[in-house]
Amino acid sequence: MRPETPRTLADAYVETLADLDPLVGTMLGIRPGSDELPDFSPDGLAAIAAAQRATLARLDALGDAAAEGVGSADAAVERRAARLLRERLGALLALDEAGENLRQVSNLFAPPQQLRSVFLQMPAATPDDWAVIGRRLGNVPAALASYRASLQEGARRGLTAAPRQAETMAGQLDALLEADWFRDFASGGPEAQRAELTAAAGRATEALAALRSYLREEYLPAAAGTPDAVGAERYRLGARRWTGSEVDTADAYAYGWAEFHRLEAEMRSVAGRILPGEPTAAVLAHLEREGEAIEGVEEIRAWLQDLMNEAIDALDGTHFDLAEPVRRVEARVAPPGSAAAPYYTRPSLDFSRPGMTWLPTQGATRFPVWHLVSTWYHEGVPGHHLQLAQWVHVKERLSRFQVSVGSVSATTEGWALYAERLMDELGFLSDPARRLGYLSGQMVRAVRVIIDIGMHLGLTIPANEEFHPGEVWTPRLAAEFFALHTGHDAAYTESEIVRYLGMPGQAISYKMGERAWVAGREAARAAAGAAFDPKSWHMAALSLGSLGLDDLTAELSTLG
Numbered sequence: 001m002r003p004e005t006p007r008t009l010a011d012a013y014v015e016t017l018a019d020l021d022p023l024v025g026t027m028l029g030i031r032p033g034s035d036e037l038p039d040f041s042p043d044g045l046a047a048i049a050a051a052q053r054a055t056l057a058r059l060d061a062l063g064d065a066a067a068e069g070v071g072s073a074d075a076a077v078e079r080r081a082a083r084l085l086r087e088r089l090g091a092l093l094a095l096d097e098a099g100e101n102l103r104q105v106s107n108l109f110a111p112p113q114q115l116r117s118v119f120l121q122m123p124a125a126t127p128d129d130w131a132v133i134g135r136r137l138g139n140v141p142a143a144l145a146s147y148r149a150s151l152q153e154g155a156r157r158g159l160t161a162a163p164r165q166a167e168t169m170a171g172q173l174d175a176l177l178e179a180d181w182f183r184d185f186a187s188g189g190p191e192a193q194r195a196e197l198t199a200a201a202g203r204a205t206e207a208l209a210a211l212r213s214y215l216r217e218e219y220l221p222a223a224a225g226t227p228d229a230v231g232a233e234r235y236r237l238g239a240r241r242w243t244g245s246e247v248d249t250a251d252a253y254a255y256g257w258a259e260f261h262r263l264e265a266e267m268r269s270v271a272g273r274i275l276p277g278e279p280t281a282a283v284l285a286h287l288e289r290e291g292e293a294i295e296g297v298e299e300i301r302a303w304l305q306d307l308m309n310e311a312i313d314a315l316d317g318t319h320f321d322l323a324e325p326v327r328r329v330e331a332r333v334a335p336p337g338s339a340a341a342p343y344y345t346r347p348s349l350d351f352s353r354p355g356m357t358w359l360p361t362q363g364a365t366r367f368p369v370w371h372l373v374s375t376w377y378h379e380g381v382p383g384h385h386l387q388l389a390q391w392v393h394v395k396e397r398l399s400r401f402q403v404s405v406g407s408v409s410a411t412t413e414g415w416a417l418y419a420e421r422l423m424d425e426l427g428f429l430s431d432p433a434r435r436l437g438y439l440s441g442q443m444v445r446a447v448r449v450i451i452d453i454g455m456h457l458g459l460t461i462p463a464n465e466e467f468h469p470g471e472v473w474t475p476r477l478a479a480e481f482f483a484l485h486t487g488h489d490a491a492y493t494e495s496e497i498v499r500y501l502g503m504p505g506q507a508i509s510y511k512m513g514e515r516a517w518v519a520g521r522e523a524a525r526a527a528a529g530a531a532f533d534p535k536s537w538h539m540a541a542l543s544l545g546s547l548g549l550d551d552l553t554a555e556l557s558t559l560g
Contacts, residue, residue: 004058004062005062005078005081006059006062006078006079006081006082006085006399007077007078007081007398007399008399009055009058009059009062009085010081010084010085010399010400010401010402010406011399011400011401012055013051013052013055013085013089013401014028014030014399014400014401014404014405015030016051016055017048017051017405018030018031020038020039020044020047020048020051021038021048022034022036022037022038023037023038023114023115023118024404024405026118026121026122027118027121027345027346027348027404028348028349028400028404028405029348029349029350029352029353030349030400032123033132034132034136035132035133035135035136035138035139036136036139037115037118037136037139037140037142037143038111038114038143038146039143039146040111040143040146040147040149040150041146041147041149041150042102042149042150042153044146045096045101045102045150048096049092049093049096052089052092052093052096053093055085055089056085056086056089056090056093059082059085059086062082077397077398080402080544080545080547080551080555081398081399081401081402081545083548083551084244084401084402084406084408084545084546084547084548085401085406087244087548087550088244088401088406088408088548091237091240091241091244092241094237094240095237095238095241098234098237099154099157099159100159100234100237100238101150102150102151102153102154102157102159103151103154103159103160103161104147104150104161105151105161105165105166105169105215105219105502106161106165106168106169106498106499106502106503107165107168107169107172107339107495107498107499107502108339108499108502108503109503110169111143111144111147112144112147112169112172112173112208112211113172113337113338115140115143115144116176116181116335116337117345118136119133119136119137119185120332120335120345121345121348121353122136123352123353124188124189127190127192127193130189130190130193130197131193133186133189133197134186134189134193134196134197134200135200137182137186137197137200137201137203137204138200138203138204140182140203140204140207140208141203141204141206141207144207144208144210144211145207147211148211148214151214151219155218155219155222155223160219160222160223160226161223161226161502162223162226162227162228162501162502163220163223163224163226164228164475164498164501164502165498165501165502166215166216166219166220166223167220168495168498168502169215170212170215170216170220172337172338172339173208173209173211173212173215173337174212174337175336175337176208176335176336176337177205177208177209177212178336179335179336179337180205181205181335181336181337182201182202182204182205182208183198183201183202183205185201186198186200186201228455228475228501229455229456229457229458229501230456230504231456231457231458232249232456232457234456234504235249235453235456235457235504235505237505238503238504238505238506239504239505239508240505241505242408242409242410242503242505242506242508242509243408243409243410243505243508243509243512243513243548243549244408244410244411244547244548244549244550244551245410245512245548245549245550247505247508247512247549249453249457252449252453252508252512253449253450253453253454253459255449255511255512255515256446256447256448256449256450256453256508256511257450257462257465259442259445259446259449259511260443260446260447260450260485263439263442263443263446264280264443264485266439267280267436267439267440267443268280270432270435270436270439271283271284271436273432274286274287274432274433274436281484281487283436284436284440284486284487285487287368287370287371287433287436287437287487288368288370288487291368291369291370291433292368292369292370292433293366293367293368293369294366294367294369295365295366295367296365297333297361297365300359300367300372301331301332301333301359302331303369304331304357304359304372304376304380305330305331307373307376307380308329308331308357308376308380308381308385311377311380311381311382311423311428312327312329312381314428315381315382318535319382319422319426319534319535319538320382320386320535320538320539320542321535321539322386323390323393325347325351325389325392325393326385326386326389326390326393328351328354328355329354329355329356329357329380329381329385329389330354330355330356330357331356331357331359331376331380332356332357332358332359333358333359333361334358334359334360334361338358338360339360339495339499340360340362340491340492340495340496341360341492341495341496341499342357342358342359342360342375342376342379343357343358343379344356344357344358344379344380344383344384344385344388345358346384346388346389346392346404347388347389347392348392349392349395349400349403349404351389351392355380355384355385355388355389357376357379357380357384357385358379362491362492369434369437370433370434370436370437371437371440371441372437373429373434373437373438374420374423374424374429374434374437374438374441375437375441377419377420377423377428378416378417378419378420378441379416382419382422382423383415383416383419383420384412384415384416386419386542387412387415387416387419387542388403388407388412390539390542390543391403391404391542391543391545391546394543394545397543398545399545401546402545402546403545403546406545406546407546408509408546408547408548408549409506409509409513410509410512410513410516410548410549410552411513411546411547411548411549411552412513412546413509413510413513414509414510414511414512414513414514414515414516414517414549414552415513415517415542416510417442417445417510417511417513417514417517418513418514418517418518420438420441420442421442421514421518423438424438440486440487443485443486444482444486444488444496445510445511445514446511447481447482447485447486448496448500448507448508448510448511449507449508449511449512450481451473451478451481451482451497451500451507452500452504452505452506452507452508453508454473454478455473455474455475455478455500455501456501456504458472458473459472459473460472460473461473461477467480467481467484475497475501478497478500479493479494479497482496482497512549513549513552516549516552516553516556517541517552517553517556519553519556519557520541520552520553520554520555520556520557520559521537521541521556523553523556523557524537524556524557524558524559524560525537527557528560531560532560533560536560537559537560540559540560541556541559544556
C-alpha cells in the first residue's frame with residue numbers, strides 16, 4: 001500500500017470536497033453524470049469545515065517523515081504540496097470561524113453565480129447528458145433554499161453583507177429572470193426531453209425569483225446599517241484568502257501609489273502619440289468612440305478567438321512549449337447577470353472541457369478593441385489559460401489540489417498580469433492604441449490596490465496627491481478616482497467598486513502577484529547570468545502548480 005504523503009492527502013481532500021460540493025466535481029470533470037448541487041446551509045458549510053480540520057490533523061500527523069525515502073525532486077514537490085495545503089485550508093477555516101461564509105453576497109463567486117455557471121460547464125451533447133442537466137435543474141430550488149438558510153443564520157447573528165451587495169445581487173437576478181435564463185438554456189435540449197427540461201427550468205426560475213424577493217424584502221432591511229468597508233481584521237482575513245500571505249497593507253498601499261504614478265506618466269506619453277496635446281482621459285474617450293471596433297456579439301466572439309489562436313501560433317516553440325491539449329481554448333459570451341469584467345473558466349482535468357474565456361456584453365453590440373487585446377492576453381494566452389491548462393497537463397507530477405481548488409489568486413492573477421507585461425516586452429503591443437489599452441489595464445490594477453485598501457481600512461489620501469488630498473477614502477471617491485484614471489464608463493466603474501467592497505483583498509492580488517512574478521524572474525536571471533533561458537524558466541514556472549504569495553518569489557528564483 002502506497003504510504004500517505006502530502007500529495008496523496010491533498011488528493012484525498014479534493015475527493016472529499018467534490019462529494020460535499022458537487023460543483024467542484026463538475027468543474028474538475030471528476031464526477032461525470034452527477035446531478036447533485038451543494039448544500040449551502042450552515043450544516044453544509046460545517047461539513048466542509050470539518051473535512052478541512054480533519055485533513056490538517058492528518059497533515060500534522062505526517063510530520064517530516066512524509067518526504068523520507070523519496071528523491072530530492074519529489075521531496076520538493078511534497079514540501080510545496082504540504083505548505084499549500086496547510087496555508088489554504090488554514091485561510092479558509094479562518095474565514096469560516098469568523099462567519100464570513102454566512103454572508104456570501106457579492107457580484108462574483110457567490111452561490112447564485114456558481115449555480116448558473118455550473119450548467120455552462122456540463123456536457124450537453126447527448127440525451128443522457130440532458131437527462132443529467134434536467135435532474136440538476138430540478139435540484140436548484142433546494143440549493144437556493146440552503147443558501148437562503150445561511151443568509152438567515154448570518155442575519156440572526158448580525159453577520160450580513162452591506163446593502164450595496166444585496167442590491168447588486170438582486171439586480172443580477174433581475175437580469176437573469178428578464179432573460180428567462182434557465183428556460184432559455186433548457187430550450188437547447190433534445191425535443192423529446194423538452195417538456196421535462198422546461199418544467200425543471202421553470203421551478204429553478206421560480207426559486208430564483210423567490211431568492212430575489214427575499215433579498216429585497218427581508219435581507220436588505222436586516223442588513224441596513226452594515227458598512228461597505230469591512231475594517232482591518234476582516235480585510236486581513238480576506239487578503240490572506242486571495243494572496244496566501246499576511247499582507248503588509250502599508251507596503252501594498254505605497255506600492256499601489258508608486259505604480260499609479262509610473263503608469264500615469266507612461267500613459268500620458270503614449271496618449272500623446274495618438275492625439276498630441278490632448279489629456280489622457282480625452283484620448284481614452286476618443287478610442288472608445290472612434291477607435292477600432294467590432295460590430296456584433298458573434299463577431300467579437302470570433303475576433304477574440306482569432307486573437308488567441310494567433311497568440312498560440314506565435315508563442316508556441318519560441319517563448320513557450322505548448323502541449324497539444326493546452327493549445328485548445330474557446331472564446332465565449334458571458335450569460336446575462338454577469339459582472340462587467342471578463343473572466344476565464346479552467347479546463348476539466350481530462351481536457352474534455354476546454355478552458356474558456358468569457359466576455360460580458362452588458363447589452364452592447366459595438367466593441368472597441370483598444371483595451372480588449374491585452375485583456376485577452378490576460379484571460380487567454382499567455383495568461384490564465386496557458387497557466388491553468390499547463391497545470392492540468394502536468395497534474396500527475398503534482399496533486400489535484402495544487403492544480404485546481406488550491407489555486408491562489410495572487411499566483412494566477414499575478415501570472416496573468418505578468419503575461420500582459422510579457423507580451424508588451426515581446427513587441428505584441430507596439431500599436432499605440434493597443435499599448436494604451438494595456439497600460440490602462442495596468443492602471444486599473446494599480447488603482448485597485450489603492451482604493452481597495454483605502455476604502456476598507458478608511459485610509460487618508462496622501463496630502464501630496466492632486467486628487468482630494470487629505471480626505472478619507474469612500475466608495476464615492478473611489479468611483480471618481482477609478483473613472484478618472486481608467487476611462488471606464490459609469491456602469492463598469494460601479495460594478496468594479498461593488499466587486500472590491502464585496503470581496504475584500506481580492507483586488508490587490510493582481511499587482512501583488514505580478515510584483516512577485518517579476519521579482520522571481522529577475523532573481524533567477526541574476527543567478528543564471530548569460531545562461532538564463534526565458535522559455536525554460538517560463539515552462540518550469542508554469543509547472544510548479546499553485547503557490548501562496550509567501551513562497552512564490554523564492555520558488556521562482558531557484559528555477560534555471
